[in-house]
Amino acid sequence: MLELRSISKRFPGVQALQDVSLQFSPGEIHAVVGENGAGKSTAMKIITGILRPDAGQIVLDGTPLEFRSYRDSLRAGIDIVSQELQVLPRASVAENIMLDKMITRGRSGIIDWGRVNRVAQTYMDMVGLRLPASRPVHRLSAAQKQLAQIAKALAARARVLLLDEPTSSLTEFEARNLFAILRELRAQGVTILFVSHKFEEVFGLCDRVSVLRDGRVAGGVAIGDITPPALIAMMIGREYLEERLGAPSVAPAREVLRAEHLARRGKARDVSFSLAEGEILGFYGLVGAGRTEVARILIGEEKLDRGRILVGGRPARIRRVADSLYRYRLGYVTENRKEEGLFLDSSVKTNIAITAWPRLVAKMTRHIRGAEERAVAARMAHATDLRCTGLRQKARTLSGGNQQKLSIAKWLAADCDILIIDEPSVGVDVGAKAQIHRLIWDLARHDRKSIILISSDMPEIIRLSDRILVFRAGRIAGEVRGAAERPYGEVSAEIGSFLGQTAAADEPNP
């Protein structure tokens, strides 16, 4: 039995986990659910030794474990399967599976590839990975990579297996195959931790579910004792449901953006929609379903194979972000703040004002007028309620929520008419999340900005959006209207129906 005893972990500005105690039994598939930022990934990182807790203990079969690194947890029989996990992409499947237990010829140190491949093949057979063991991993599909990771875990005789959003890039068929393997492992007495956003998986596969909310355990029950609506209530909490942002969208307004039959190989297929002034249009779907891909087409980061984009009724030619920003006043708040959104080693001021520089230039000397730059930065920091010690604070030292506000502040400074905001509350605590929601709401309602909101967080998207487009496999599977006025359960069921309904239609496509 794997136990977490009173685990706490704090990051600058965020209490990621507070006194979290969980128990995972052998021969059990145990779902860990919670909203983005609830602490799931921090908990997983602590279990695998990637992060060390500030307080508390991890106990495996009665023995307290002290992890100094990821290797220590592997040695204890805990293995993780995740998309982020590093594999050696150029090495073969066999080498990845057998990396820490290579078979050599005697003591010579020369690898016996024949035997390595044969042993690896036996583990690959167990997970139904039917391809040559010598194939390099980078040529495998996402599903095959996952199976290879599970095979590796089997080779390591893992007693605890963590799966972090394992189906996010799998087809229905591949997911069903994965579940069959997991059930088999359960029968062999492996403890399986299953982190997922998808309720159909939690209810269809798992035995127990533990809920994290705001870094605390909100509850843990056997799956037979709870209904999906009750689980949602446990995940998001009552007080959160009750707060209303205000009146939903008003009368139909001027169309500011129209997409006609956008297509990009492997990313988007025949995507058409229109966006009105002052509207919040939600893009819901799973990772890789085409939401971010469409956003990147709109801003010119991704090429367009077919279709056209109209801004303010006129066809737009957007070849790079500079075009979308300075010609069409269309901005994109990225999903990966640290990687693509912020200049972590630069000041708050630079991070905000960067998009505004061209209009702050003095005519003769061509210099950026410093006082105005500071004024713009200070105003936008104030408008987004950014908490910082001053404009000179480095972006790196801000908390997750404030970093997100900083990304939004940058686009406010850019003075865009249309804003695409991608996963605004990932890694943000609940207080900051409410503020960000209020900010997005006010931008649309009071400032008549048109907003495309991309989110995998169902309560968030239902709460904020006037209309929701549900993406699946690169296309729009359905549209949900009037989400804010209707009961949550009804809307989420409708979204769910769009996600499931088109499954059959997707199969023939590669």
Place this chain on the structure above:
Amino acid sequence: MNDAHPTDSHPVSDALAAAERLRPSHPETAPPAAGGRPGQVRAEPSAEEGAGADWVSGRTVGLIISTGVLFAVLAVQSPTFLSAYTMFVVSRQVAFYVLIALAQAVCLVVGGMNLSVGAIGSMATVVLGLLLDRAGLPSWIAAPAAVGFGCLAGLLNGAIIVGLRIDSFIVTISMMFIYMGLRSGISGGAPYRVPDTFTRVGQGTFLGIPYVFVIMLAVLLLVSYMFRNTVFGRRLLATGGNLDAARLSGISTDRMILSANAMSGFFAALAAVLWASKLGSAAPETGDDWLIVSFAVAIIGGTALNGGAVSAFGILMGASIYMLIQHGLIEVKANPYYARSFLGALILMAIVVDRLREVYAARMEDRGAR
């Protein structure tokens, strides 16, 4: 709760209205000063400008002190150090180091590097020699043409890096060999003659200061202004700071990398032309020892190796330290065969000190954030 915030008093609206006023159509309307309300971020009236391009900062204070100490020690120890002649030689050499380091620094700033600085300088020297000696063209045509060649060579580097998405290391090391081969093949190794008038700039002085030093100062001031105050310069810094974020913030990062490489070629060729003027001949081996110098001075001067930060003043100090130590080694009659080991250790020390400073600063900021 229905419309709790009337539009006219809402912070977002206020901020956006202010942004509206800042549009080019109303260039004269300055925004009202921010401040007053509690919890509001004030616009500090500080001198801080481009974050990655400080004029004097934590990075450079140590350099100023080091330079001062070295200078003082040499002045006390050596009776000839403060003589006009030594000062002339030293300051002129410092000027060359600065130009060569700038050629490297502009590439480092955007997150790349240029291993062909010396090779471009060498080819520019050959071009200069061909135009002056073989074609018999006047200096005022040959010198700009050689510098223009440097720009084009840098631009070519940049075009390959950007166009084919190849790492700058691989591109510039290949180009280095290509140019080195070309200059040997074309010149046959023998120096070209230059007219006497051509040597005026390289050997002359203005109020006792070498022309070369004056030119270097002017270039350095321009570069500093560019990085601190212009959109172009700060976009270069942003490109090196985070390439993806810069591109997604509407910066044409490809254009930035192209420009940086063209400027690198410009500085390398400028140094080469001035060197020929100083030498009194266009020697093809010019530039053979520039690669190490360019990195050493740029790094000692506080240019971030992974991009995003540069200090013009730091480079000047870095060049001075590099020069003074070399001069000092001669003064104390150190075995010249060991000189490079000493300079190598110096570069390593500069990196270690910079790293320690960063770790320390991060720790302080982390504490401040809690």
